[in-house]
Amino acid sequence: MTGLEVTLRAVRHRGRRAFVPYFMAGTSNEWLRHVEAAANAGADAIEIGLPFSDPMMDGVVIQEAAKRSLDRGTTLASVVGELASVDVGVPLVVMTYYNVLLHGGLERSAAMLAQVNVRGAIVPDLPPEESSEWSSACAPHDLATIYLVAPSTPNERVAMVAQRTQGFCYAQGRMAVTGTTSEEGDGASVAAAIRAVSDVPVYVGIGVSTPEQAQRAASYSDGVIVGSALVRRILDGATPNDVEDFVRSFRRALDASHE
Amino acid sequence: MNAPEVFMDKPDASGRFGDFGGRFVPEALMTACLELEVAFNDAWNDDAFVQEFYDVLHTFGGRPTPVTELSRLSRHLGLRIYAKREDLAHTGSHKINNVVGQTLLTKRMGKPRVIAETGAGQHGVATATAAARLGLSCTVYMGELDTQRQALNVFRMELLGATVVPVTSGSKTLKDAVNEAMREWVTCVKDTHYCLGSVMGPHPFPWIVREFQSIIGREASRQLTEMGVGTPDVVVACVGGGSNAAGIFAGFANTDARLVGVEAAGGAAIATGSPGVLHGMRSMLIQDEFGQIEEAHSVSAGLDYPGIGPEHAYLAKAHRAQYEAIGDDEVIPALQLLSELEGIVPALETAHAVAWLIREAGTTLAPGTSVLLNLSGRGDKDVAQVREILRGAS
Ligand SMILES: Cc1ncc(COP(=O)(O)O)c(C=O)c1O
Numbered sequence: 212m213t214g215l216e217v218t219l220r221a222v223r224h225r226g227r228r229a230f231v232p233y234f235m236a237g238t239s240n241e242w243l244r245h246v247e248a249a250a251n252a253g254a255d256a257i258e259i260g261l262p263f264s265d266p267m268m269d270g271v272v273i274q275e276a277a278k279r280s281l282d283r284g285t286t287l288a289s290v291v292g293e294l295a296s297v298d299v300g301v302p303l304v305v306m307t308y309y310n311v312l313l314h315g316g317l318e319r320s321a322a323m324l325a326q327v328n329v330r331g332a333i334v335p336d337l338p339p340e341e342s343s344e345w346s347s348a349c350a351p352h353d354l355a356t357i358y359l360v361a362p363s364t365p366n367e368r369v370a371m372v373a374q375r376t377q378g379f380c381y382a383q384g385r386m387a388v389t390g391t392t393s394e395e396g397d398g399a400s401v402a403a404a405i406r407a408v409s410d411v412p413v414y415v416g417i418g419v420s421t422p423e424q425a426q427r428a429a430s431y432s433d434g435v436i437v438g439s440a441l442v443r444r445i446l447d448g449a450t451p452n453d454v455e456d457f458v459r460s461f462r463r464a465l466d467a468s469h470e
Numbered sequence: 471m472n473a474p475e476v477f478m479d480k481p482d483a484s485g486r487f488g489d490f491g492g493r494f495v496p497e498a499l500m501t502a503c504l505e506l507e508v509a510f511n512d513a514w515n516d517d518a519f520v521q522e523f524y525d526v527l528h529t530f531g532g533r534p535t536p537v538t539e540l541s542r543l544s545r546h547l548g549l550r551i552y553a554k555r556e557d558l559a560h561t562g563s564h565k566i567n568n569v570v571g572q573t574l575l576t577k578r579m580g581k582p583r584v585i586a587e588t589g590a591g592q593h594g595v596a597t598a599t600a601a602a603r604l605g606l607s608c609t610v611y612m613g614e615l616d617t618q619r620q621a622l623n624v625f626r627m628e629l630l631g632a633t634v635v636p637v638t639s640g641s642k643t644l645k646d647a648v649n650e651a652m653r654e655w656v657t658c659v660k661d662t663h664y665c666l667g668s669v670m671g672p673h674p675f676p677w678i679v680r681e682f683q684s685i686i687g688r689e690a691s692r693q694l695t696e697m698g699v700g701t702p703d704v705v706v707a708c709v710g711g712g713s714n715a716a717g718i719f720a721g722f723a724n725t726d727a728r729l730v731g732v733e734a735a736g737g738a739a740i741a742t743g744s745p746g747v748l749h750g751m752r753s754m755l756i757q758d759e760f761g762q763i764e765e766a767h768s769v770s771a772g773l774d775y776p777g778i779g780p781e782h783a784y785l786a787k788a789h790r791a792q793y794e795a796i797g798d799d800e801v802i803p804a805l806q807l808l809s810e811l812e813g814i815v816p817a818l819e820t821a822h823a824v825a826w827l828i829r830e831a832g833t834t835l836a837p838g839t840s841v842l843l844n845l846s847g848r849g850d851k852d853v854a855q856v857r858e859i860l861r862g863a864s
Contacts, residue, residue: 263761263762264640264762264763265640265645265646265649265748265749265763266649267495267496267649267652267653267749267750268496268498268653268656269653270653271639274639281762286760287760308747309494309747310746310747310748310755310757310761310763311760311761311762312761313746313747313761314746314757314759314760314761315760315761335496335497336494336495336496336747336750337494338493338494338495338496338497338500340484340493340500341484341492341493341494358497359496359497359498360497361496361497361498361500361501362498363497363498363499363501363502363659363660364497364498364500364501365501368500368501372497383497383498386498386656386657386658386659386660387656387657388653388656388657
């Protein structure tokens with residue numbers, strides 16, 4: 212079992228619902244302060260986006276953040292360099308697209324990320340069928356390869372994906388790319404399908420943007436991932452204090468959810 | 471001794487042509503890609519489906535398109551040039567072949583709606599046309615820059631009952647239209663087919679589109695035989711994603727003909743690119759050292775794409791086909807020459823293939839060389855843009 216999964220299972224064992232905020236690396240000079248603020252405010256793990264020019268699974272907010280980051284010259288190496296200067300105390304998971312890792316060199320990318328406390332990677336354009344080279348590169352570094360299950364995934368496939376995922380299984384809350392919404396999604400049925408075949412921690416992401424939605428999602432899963440709602444605030448100038456408040460509001464909702 | 475390799479056959483089970491291809495899609499689209507592969511396999515092995523495909527292309531699509539000997543251009547260049555006249559197909563380009571096939575497949579899968587990306591607007595117009603014919607609802611994603619360059623095609627799509635969505639992200643051209651169509655497909659995949667316009671994207675699209683377009687090469691091969699020309703020395707086609715080239719190459723892949731694909735210099739994935747993953751496929755891409763995709767730049771919206779279909783990447787690597795690049799400055803004179811000598815105004819995309827003939831005639835193309843040129847589309851859509859360019863130049 213990967214180190215990430217050991218940590219996240221322990222979170223669950225303590226009776227705690229995990230909160231995983233997403234940050235796009237390199238959107239401003241302050242981005243690492245945002246990450247630290249989130250860790251201080253009770254995030255259990257943090258997703259770090261490595262920007263790609265053509266983010267197929269991302270909506271307008273994360274597209275804008277990726278563009279801003281790339282315009283500032285962000286690269287895999289620059290992010291690793293910056294992460295080396297901090298210890299946020301919770302596991303980091305990167306989210307990026309396959310071409311970024313390919314060009315860093317799969318072995319080299321995995322080694323570099325593992326050196327700076329990154330414990331897993333979500334690569335949305337790399338389904339299990341295509342990922343054998345990447346997961347072989349990750350294995351020696353204890354870097355978890357995290358897969359998504361979508362509302363469109365049929366049950367036989369859910370079993371395969373849940374069996375292959377490491378760390379946690381990403382339950383896609385709705386049939387959409389990343390972005391904010393007020394609609395009720397499909398998270399409950401996706402999480403139930405995963406739980407029926409596996410006891411890996413299940414986190415719901417995509418379409419979770421308010422503490423109320425997070426609380427509902429936590430009633431049928433082990434945690435939530437919040438991206439666009441937070442990134443929108445950061446693009447609009449949120450300070451590390453604002454980020455702390457944002458994360459605390461989710462923390463409170465999740466902690467209240469099963470008292 | 472090994473048997474000689476058969477080119478342009480089925481990709482392997484993972485959707486690969488050699489190292490290229492595959493299915494690099496989000497989990498949300500994986501099931502749709504798997505289902506599409508099953509549906510296409512089933513349809514393509516069903517004589518009734520294949521017959522309907524040919525019938526519709528015959529009675530609606532204007533097929534077979536003729537092969538025209540381009541006598542005056544031939545004399546001018548010292549070659550023997552035959553043109554496969556896809557410009558005479560319904561909607562003015564080869565794009566109709568693919569969309570007739572994919573919309574029939576959409577109907578067979580029981581989906582009431584299609585979405586598509588478009589660059590020059592030709593694939594969008596063709597999709598809107600085929601959708602109207604079958605009563606499918608149709609939404610087309612088009613880079614905002616292209617909606618301006620090809621404003622008339624936007625109106626054509628609307629006349630045909632389609633909704634055109636301008637895409638404002640990234641370079642606002644074809645690459646971004648594909649991104650947006652993929653994102654949109656995630657939200658509606660249950661009842662919507664993504665009618666991809668070229669031999670690109672995740673498996674099974676490169677294979678499906680090539681199969682539907684291969685009618686070009688099969689017809690041309692038969693026609694050249696009937697004309698007593700036989701197998702031409704050279705088969706040349708322009709390449710954006712590579713569908714018209716794949717279609718005509720398919721008729722000659724296992725002959726001695728030299729196969730030449732002509733990309734726009736500002737989007738020359740084979741000449742200036744490197745291997746990478748974009749839009750669901752591993753192929754050759756124009757990108758920087760960090761794997762960020764670069765923006766293509768071409769006078770022709772249909773070739774303004776930083777990648778190329780995976781089968782072409784394979785044919786290049788296997789040295790079965792060669793890929794050349796033509797700059798914007800060579801394209802307009804080529805368009806003018808074909809117009810004046812032959813009475814055919816080609817699309818700007820097609821003019822790249824003509825420009826390559828002009829450049830190579832008398833050097834790498836010896837006098838008397840027989841050439842089959844895929845005349846992929848007519849230039850009506852480009853007339854206003856060409857006028858602007860020529861006005862600016864004078
Ligand atoms: C007339 C014509 N030729 C060629 C192309 C390029 O596409 P492909 O390389 O798929 O044939 C286009 C695309 O818009 C086109 O309109």
